Amino acid sequence: MIFGHFIATFVGLFFFHIIGPQWWSMALALASAIALMMIAKVVHPPALFYNNLHKNKVYPIYW
DSSP states (O other): OHHHHHHHHHHHHHHHHHTOSOHHHHHHHHHHHHHHHHHHTOOOOOTHHHHTTOSSOOOOTTO
16 A cells, blocks of 8 residues: 555656646656556555544544
């Protein structure tokens, strides 16, 4: 799980600093990060996953 975050962060920062903040650069960074995580066989779960780690989940009233 942590290695997936590392891969996604590294790829995102690489594309941002080398290519720039264009929309197509962000799309290539996302696709590259997903491909590298698939090759490395690691996951990068959505942020909601961390909320499910707790036994006593408490959601806001407006949910």
